[in-house]
Amino acid sequence: MTKLVTDVICPFCGTLCDDLEIEVSDDGKKVTGVYNACAIGAEKFLHSAAADRVTRPRMQQADGSYKEVSYDEAVEYAARVLANAKKPLMYGWSSTSCEAQSKGHEIAELVGAVVDNTATVCHGSTLIALQDVGIPSCTLGEIKNRADRILFWGCNPAHAHPRHMSRYSIFPRGFFTGKGHKGRKMIVVDPRVTDTAKLADVHLQVEQGRDYELLSALRVAIRGNKLPDVVAGIRKERIYEAADLLKSGRFGIIFFGMGVTQSLGKNHNIDEAIMLTKDLNDYTKFSIMAMRGHYNVTGSGEVLGWQYGYPFCVDLSRGFARYNPGETSSNDLLVRGEVDAVFVIGSDPGAHFPISSVRKIAELPSVAVDPHITPTTEISKLHVPVAFVGVEVAGCCYRMDNVPIESRKVVEPPEGMLTDEEFLERVLQRVKELKAEQGAAAAAAKGKVTA
Numbered sequence: 001m002t003k004l005v006t007d008v009i010c011p012f013c014g015t016l017c018d019d020l021e022i023e024v025s026d027d028g029k030k031v032t033g034v035y036n037a038c039a040i041g042a043e044k045f046l047h048s049a050a051a052d053r054v055t056r057p058r059m060q061q062a063d064g065s066y067k068e069v070s071y072d073e074a075v076e077y078a079a080r081v082l083a084n085a086k087k088p089l090m091y092g093w094s095s096t097s098c099e100a101q102s103k104g105h106e107i108a109e110l111v112g113a114v115v116d117n118t119a120t121v122c123h124g125s126t127l128i129a130l131q132d133v134g135i136p137s138c139t140l141g142e143i144k145n146r147a148d149r150i151l152f153w154g155c156n157p158a159h160a161h162p163r164h165m166s167r168y169s170i171f172p173r174g175f176f177t178g179k180g181h182k183g184r185k186m187i188v189v190d191p192r193v194t195d196t197a198k199l200a201d202v203h204l205q206v207e208q209g210r211d212y213e214l215l216s217a218l219r220v221a222i223r224g225n226k227l228p229d230v231v232a233g234i235r236k237e238r239i240y241e242a243a244d245l246l247k248s249g250r251f252g253i254i255f256f257g258m259g260v261t262q263s264l265g266k267n268h269n270i271d272e273a274i275m276l277t278k279d280l281n282d283y284t285k286f287s288i289m290a291m292r293g294h295y296n297v298t299g300s301g302e303v304l305g306w307q308y309g310y311p312f313c314v315d316l317s318r319g320f321a322r323y324n325p326g327e328t329s330s331n332d333l334l335v336r337g338e339v340d341a342v343f344v345i346g347s348d349p350g351a352h353f354p355i356s357s358v359r360k361i362a363e364l365p366s367v368a369v370d371p372h373i374t375p376t377t378e379i380s381k382l383h384v385p386v387a388f389v390g391v392e393v394a395g396c397c398y399r400m401d402n403v404p405i406e407s408r409k410v411v412e413p414p415e416g417m418l419t420d421e422e423f424l425e426r427v428l429q430r431v432k433e434l435k436a437e438q439g440a441a442a443a444a445a446k447g448k449v450t451a
């Protein structure tokens with residue numbers, strides 16, 4: 001007999017769908033079925049039961065092969081790498097719980113690390129923009145219940161957040177949106193004809209990298225001022241039409257993704273998008289929200305924010321928190337050779353960083369904490385597999401609208417496996433011991449010199 005666990009949170013993307021139903025084997029050890037999730041969310045749950053799953057740490061050997069080691073050996077290696085480094089980089093954090101993030105930051109403080117998360121290569125520019133000009137935002141529930149104008153800019157939720165449109169933004173019937181998608185107008189701004197763009201009432205096919213011009217043109221059009229005949233590859237009539245559509249709604253939202261945060265203009269694009277939202281509030285109610293990718297990248301920014309005042313790129317190497325994206329961001333540090341060890345958790349820079357940075361990670365003493373085998377684990381000196389957060393261990397996660405949601409444990413992890421938090425706690429204790437030893441040795445050496 002199997003049993004069904006209901007109201008389960010999906011720990012894959014920033015939508016954090018909370019209506020999954022997971023079928024679990026009688027002994028509570030194996031996921032046997034996943035209901036309500038999209039294909040990528042379902043795969044995450046099913047992978048926990050994969051026969052080829054790695055369940056013990058692996059250490060890279062001289063010939064590049066990997067040898068299984070115990071968790072004790074893994075804790076010792078990770079603690080020594082961090083305690084002996086002058087300036088280690090502790091990167092990732094976006095696919096683990098807030099509790100684990102907080103524990104990892106304790107280690108970072110002790111060893112003087114730079115703590116950075118995946119926003120550094122996705123929505124970091126958004127975080128800079130909202131520090132510059134603030135952000136008028138709302139929750140996904142408000143969008144479901146109120147929004148009748150939906151603008152997707154530089155994002156493709158049909159593929160990246162597959163249930164976003166059906167749960168919150170386009171198709172559901174809400175309290176004031178009883179007609180579902182029939183009562184909503186959808187605008188997509190994207191240089192490509194994506195599967196999301198194919199569903200739109202209006203698709204503005206902006207020229208690649210010209211988002212700032214189009215955002216500015218929309219601000220001009222909203223005020224009824226004159227535009228040149230063509231802006232960013234789009235005829236002015238289409239821009240006036242889109243501006244009128246946005247103004248005529250009761251409640252609108254701009255969702256934006258990496259197509260605009262990482263194209264020319266970066267944080268200035270988002271400054272302008274936020275100012276467009278502000279302008280639209282002269283006519284109707286409008287909000288703006290980033291389409292966050294990893295399921296707890298928002299939580300990582302929040303935890304870093306509570307603890308150090310900055311949401312990413314936090315440099316603790318001088319004993320206090322510094323923040324200067326471009327200087328204290330992971331790729332800049334790696335390319336300039338400013339870090340001497342790398343600790344990765346809950347992310348895969350091996351698949352997403354430029355090759356020059358990946359080569360640097362491969363050269364340095366490195367630890368990758370990840371339940372899966374990834375390009376990062378395959379270049380790191382030590383791979384530590386851990387239990388899946390949201391599947392085998394519960395923990396707090398933040399949805400893309402900054403709502404904290406407690407993810408659930410649905411099955412037991414494989415026998416003897418540690419969770420991220422447990423592994424980090426053990427590394428923390430060992431780092432404390434090593435730092436005490438280093439402090440005592442330094443004091444003894446100083447005493448000898450003085451004598």
Ligand code: SF4
Pocket residue numbers: 010011012013014015016017036037038039040041042161162163164
């Ligand atoms: S949309 Fe995202 S959170 Fe929802 S089921 Fe799919 S992957 Fe999971």
